[in-house]
Amino acid sequence: MGLVTPDFGLVFWMVLSFLIVLFILKKFAWKPILSALKEREDSIQGALESAENAKKEMSKLKADNEQIIHQAKIERDRLLQEAREVKGKIISEAKTQATKDADKIIAQAKISIQNEKDSALSDIKNKVATLSVEIAQKILKVELSKETKQKEIIEEFLKEAKFN
Amino acid sequence: MHKKIIKSFLSILLIILPLTVIAQETHSNDDYDKSKKGFDAGTFIIDHIGDSYEWHIATFGEFHLSIPLPVILYSKEKGINVFMSSKFHHGHDEYKGFKIETAKNSNKGKIVETLSDGTVIRPIDISITKNTLSLFLSLILITWVFLSIAKRYKTTKNKPPKGLQSLLEPLIIFIRDDIAKASIGEKKYEKFLPFLLSVFFFIFLNNLFGLVPVFPGGANLTGNIAITMVLAIFTFIITTINGSKSYWTHVVNTPGVPWWLKIPIPLMPLVEIMGVFTKPFVLMIRLFANITAGHIIVLGFFSLIFIFGINVNVYAGYGFSIVSVAFTVFMTLLELLVAFIQAYVFTLLSALYFGMATEEHH
Numbered sequence: 001m002g003l004v005t006p007d008f009g010l011v012f013w014m015v016l017s018f019l020i021v022l023f024i025l026k027k028f029a030w031k032p033i034l035s036a037l038k039e040r041e042d043s044i045q046g047a048l049e050s051a052e053n054a055k056k057e058m059s060k061l062k063a064d065n066e067q068i069i070h071q072a073k074i075e076r077d078r079l080l081q082e083a084r085e086v087k088g089k090i091i092s093e094a095k096t097q098a099t100k101d102a103d104k105i106i107a108q109a110k111i112s113i114q115n116e117k118d119s120a121l122s123d124i125k126n127k128v129a130t131l132s133v134e135i136a137q138k139i140l141k142v143e144l145s146k147e148t149k150q151k152e153i154i155e156e157f158l159k160e161a162k163f164n
Numbered sequence: 165m166h167k168k169i170i171k172s173f174l175s176i177l178l179i180i181l182p183l184t185v186i187a188q189e190t191h192s193n194d195d196y197d198k199s200k201k202g203f204d205a206g207t208f209i210i211d212h213i214g215d216s217y218e219w220h221i222a223t224f225g226e227f228h229l230s231i232p233l234p235v236i237l238y239s240k241e242k243g244i245n246v247f248m249s250s251k252f253h254h255g256h257d258e259y260k261g262f263k264i265e266t267a268k269n270s271n272k273g274k275i276v277e278t279l280s281d282g283t284v285i286r287p288i289d290i291s292i293t294k295n296t297l298s299l300f301l302s303l304i305l306i307t308w309v310f311l312s313i314a315k316r317y318k319t320t321k322n323k324p325p326k327g328l329q330s331l332l333e334p335l336i337i338f339i340r341d342d343i344a345k346a347s348i349g350e351k352k353y354e355k356f357l358p359f360l361l362s363v364f365f366f367i368f369l370n371n372l373f374g375l376v377p378v379f380p381g382g383a384n385l386t387g388n389i390a391i392t393m394v395l396a397i398f399t400f401i402i403t404t405i406n407g408s409k410s411y412w413t414h415v416v417n418t419p420g421v422p423w424w425l426k427i428p429i430p431l432m433p434l435v436e437i438m439g440v441f442t443k444p445f446v447l448m449i450r451l452f453a454n455i456t457a458g459h460i461i462v463l464g465f466f467s468l469i470f471i472f473g474i475n476v477n478v479y480a481g482y483g484f485s486i487v488s489v490a491f492t493v494f495m496t497l498l499e500l501l502v503a504f505i506q507a508y509v510f511t512l513l514s515a516l517y518f519g520m521a522t523e524e525h526h
Contacts, residue, residue, distance in 0.1 A: 003456070005270070006390035007215060009236075009290040014299060014394040018366070021303045026358035029310035033336065034357065036317035043322050 203474040205467035213384045213459045214273060215295045217249035217264065221379050228254060231379070233297055237262060239277050239287035249291070262287070298383030299391070302370050310365070339364055339511060347515035348522060356518045359402060363395060364511040371455060371503030375496060386506070387455035389448065396448035399514040403444075407521045415440060443517055447510060454506050458499045465491045 144150050219231040232250035239245070245260060255264040261278050265271040277287045292300075313329045320326075325333045344353040344360055370385040385391055413419070415436040417426065425432045465488045473481020 003210065003214065004389055004452075006393045007274075007293075007388075008288065009293065010215065010295055010299075010388065010390035011394055012290050013292075013296045014391055017299060017303050018362075018394065018398075021307055022359065022362050024307055025310055025362050029307075029314040030358040030361055032314045033310070033317050034340070034354075036321060037333070037337065037340075040322050 203467070203470045205464065205471060208467055208470075209460055209463040211273075212463055213387060213456055215293045215388065216273065217252065217275065217291060217293055218254065219294045219297065219379060219383075230254070231297075233292045233294065235262075235275065235289075235291040237275060237277070237287045237289055237291065239285075241277070241279060294383050295385050295388055295391070298370070298373065298380070298385050301380050302366065302373060302385065306362075306365055306369060335364070336361060343508075343512050343515045347512065348519040352518075352522045353515075355406075356402065356515065359398070360511050360515055363398075363514065364507050367395070367451065367510055368504060368507035371507060372500075374455060374459065375499050375503065384456065384459055386451055387459055389452045392448045392452040395451070395510070396444040399447060399517060400441075400444035402514075403517045403521045404440075406518065408524055410524055411521045443513075447513055451506055451510050454502060458495065458502055462492050462495045462499070465495065 143153075217235060218233055221229045221231065223229070232248045235245070235247055235249050235251075237245045242260065245262070247259065251257070251259040252264055255266065257263070258278075262275050263278070265274055265276045265284075271284075271286055274286060275289055275291070276284050278284050309328065309332070313332060316326070316329050324330075339361055340353075340357060343364075344357050347353075348356055367386055370391075373381040374384050374386060376382060416433055418432045418436055421432050469481050469485045469488045472484040
């Protein structure tokens with residue numbers, strides 16, 4: 001049957017032309033096309049990878065930033081806490097110091113008041129003594145100026161002085 | 165882009181026009197289907213799927229529009245003869261002792277030579293037949309398309325594809341990744357890729373061309389056994405040349421098979437050696453049979469119109485044409501799918517055979 005017997009002419013032309021076309025396509029079409037496809041795929045792959053890397057870098061930076069912020073917050077809190085503590089300490093110290101000082105001053109004041117009082121009392125005593133002596137002198141001068149009086153007193157003394 | 169389309173359209177016209185002008189000659193329409201009673205669907209179909217020395221486009225009553233093609237013959241008696249097939253006047257006349265055989269023998273429809281002693285032989289015939297011209301046109305188209313997109317790839321590197329490029333790129337990538345890489349392996353696929361791509365696009369394009377009923381389609385190229393044979397032989401040669409040591413060991417001394425299957429009667433080696441040849445043979449038959457069968461079915465549906473119209477009456481023919489056209493449309497859509505599947509299967513199986521041949525270890 002003609003349908004299933006290969007025709008020599010067609011086989012001849014097919015082999016010849018197909019081989020020529022295969023050669024041309026291989027050299028001038030498939031080679032540049034495939035290499036261009038590969039190149040493009042590689043570049044896309046590279047771009048994707050670098051994007052991924054950039055993303056990772058970004059998230060790392062972000063995490064770092066957050067870490068830094070977190071640490072800064074802790075630091076701030078710590079500083080504030082410290083400051084508060086220092087403030088309390090200073091205030092209480094100042095208070096105790098003040099009380100101490102006040103007590104000291106009061107004690108000193110008391111001592112000096114006592115001293116003043118003592119010296120004033122002794123002064124008064126001395127004055128009173130001098131005054132009494134002076135008064136007595138004056139009285140004596142007045143009393144003893146008269147002869148009668150002198151005799152009365154002597155008599156009185158003598159009365160009292162009973163020779164026991 | 166617009167200019168390019170116009171340019172290519174014009175160039176195609178320039179090729180076709182002179183051919184058609186030469187072809188315009190009227191002829192008395194005394195074809196076989198009128199000389200016989202009724203309509204002979206078998207002859208009609210076989211004539212349409214077979215090769216011919218002229219490219220018949222249409223018949224308007226008495227007028228045949230066809231492109232005559234060059235006939236190239238070599239015979240011992242007359243040497244090289246080159247002339248246009250129009251000299252035969254659609255197979256009615258004899259020219260220089262050559263004629264197209266009309267008798268029902270193995271040479272029917274082919275050019276035969278009547279020698280001086282009266283014996284009829286077939287000369288060496290490398291005429292540019294309908295299928296040969298179709299082959300050239302498709303190869304020119306493939307070359308032009310892929311060279312132009314290759315140029316595009318070179319100029320616009322690392323840019324997304326455009327136009328024709330974006331239509332063909334998925335197919336190229338599909339063949340590279342899903343056929344070549346998957347069947348042959350990452351290391352060796354590159355060597356076979358040009359052949360696989362060329363074969364795929366050749367078969368696919370010609371399958372599609374075969375579905376177009378008028379010029380430049382209409383030739384049943386991939387349904388021609390000569391074409392599928394050459395393709396299968398290429399696959400066979402590449403497989404054989406690239407066969408690794410383990411491939412041949414596998415053929416001659418199949419591992420993992422009981423010894424008594426090899427000695428004293430080399431049963432397994434015989435089966436394996438047969439397998440080496442049946443693989444490309446099956447490739448040849450599968451493509452040929454699938455495409456031819458599709459064409460026969462479509463033509464069969466069409467023939468039904470004329471069978472009813474001529475053998476029953478005209479109105480039955482008109483009536484049945486509705487059914488016929490519906491079925492033909494369905495079949496043609498199916499054939500579109502088959503066109504791709506057969507190109508895919510041929511390429512995939514070729515790749516699998518290459519993969520088997522180059523496999524190093526088990």
